[in-house]
Amino acid sequence: MQRRTLLAALLAAPAAAPALPRRARAQAAPLTVFAAASLQDALRAQAAAWEEAGRPAPRMSFAASSTLARQIEQGAPADLFASADEQWMDYLAKRDLILPGSRRATLSNSLVLIAPPDQAQPLEPREGAELLARLGAGGRLAVGDPAHVPAGIYARQALTSLGLWQELEPRLARADNVRAALLLVERGEAPLGIVYGTDARVAKVSVVGTFPPESHPPISYPFALTRLAKGRPEAAALLDFLTGPGAAPRWRQFGFTLPG
Known part of the structure; x- marks a missing residue:
C-alpha cells in the first residue's frame, strides 16, 4: 500500500525544470562593471540612462584602477573594466584577460x-x-x-x-x-x-x-571587455552604449573630455 501511495505521489509531482547550462546561467546574471573611482558619479548617470532604455541595471564596483585590475587577475567576475590610465589596462592585456578588439580610448581629464x-x-x-x-x-x-x-x-x-x-x-x-x-x-x-x-x-x-x-602624459580612460564577457552580447552592447555618441553629453556634463 505504501509503495502504491509513493508511486502515485511521484507521478503527480511536476517535473523538475532542467538545469541551465553554465553559459546560460552566466548570461542570466547581471553585468558587472569594474571602474576607476573617479568615474563613479558619471558612470552612475550613464547606468541610469542604460536602465531607462529598458536594460537591466549593471552591478558596479569602484576603486583604484590598480586594485580592480589585480582583482580581475585573481578571478573577480567583471565583464567590463574602465581604467583611469593605459598602464593598468596594459597590465590585464599582457595577461590575456581583456577581450581582443574591445579596448577603446574613451575619455580624458585634467x-x-x-x-x-x-x-x-x-x-x-x-x-x-x-x-x-x-x-x-x-x-x-x-x-x-x-x-x-x-x-x-x-x-x-x-x-x-x-x-x-x-x-x-x-x-x-x-x-x-x-x-x-x-x-x-x-x-x-x-x-x-x-x-x-x-x-x-x-x-x-x-x-x-x-x-x-x-x-604629464595625457590622462586616458580606456574601457574594455574582460575575457569573462566573451559570448555575452549584452556586455558588448553596454560597452557600445558607454562609448557611443549618445553617452558623450553625459560624460561632458561631469567634466570629462572626449578624444577627437
Whole structure:
C-alpha cells in the first residue's frame, strides 16, 4: 500500500525544470562593471540612462584602477573594466584577460590642485616655494598613492616635470584612490591635494591651480571587455552604449573630455 501511495505521489509531482547550462546561467546574471573611482558619479548617470532604455541595471564596483585590475587577475567576475590610465589596462592585456578588439580610448581629464573650500586663493603649481608655504610646517599633500593609483602616478609625473617631486615626496598623504585623497582635503585634513578636475566638481573643495597638460602624459580612460564577457552580447552592447555618441553629453556634463 505504501509503495502504491509513493508511486502515485511521484507521478503527480511536476517535473523538475532542467538545469541551465553554465553559459546560460552566466548570461542570466547581471553585468558587472569594474571602474576607476573617479568615474563613479558619471558612470552612475550613464547606468541610469542604460536602465531607462529598458536594460537591466549593471552591478558596479569602484576603486583604484590598480586594485580592480589585480582583482580581475585573481578571478573577480567583471565583464567590463574602465581604467583611469593605459598602464593598468596594459597590465590585464599582457595577461590575456581583456577581450581582443574591445579596448577603446574613451575619455580624458585634467589634473588640478585643490584646497579646502575656505582656502580659495589661487596657487601656481609651478611655484614650489609658494606650494610649500601653503602646506605649512606639518601639512601634507593629499594624492592617490603614486606607487599604483593612476591619479597619483600622474601627480608624480607632473611634480617631477616641474622639478618639485624631490621636495614634496616626503610631504605626501598617500591615499588608496583619488576619491580618498579628495576627501582628505574636503574634510580639512590636508591643506592641499592633487586630483582630477572632474573629482573637484563633485566635492566641496576649491580648485586653486591646474597643472600644465605638458607636465604629464595625457590622462586616458580606456574601457574594455574582460575575457569573462566573451559570448555575452549584452556586455558588448553596454560597452557600445558607454562609448557611443549618445553617452558623450553625459560624460561632458561631469567634466570629462572626449578624444577627437
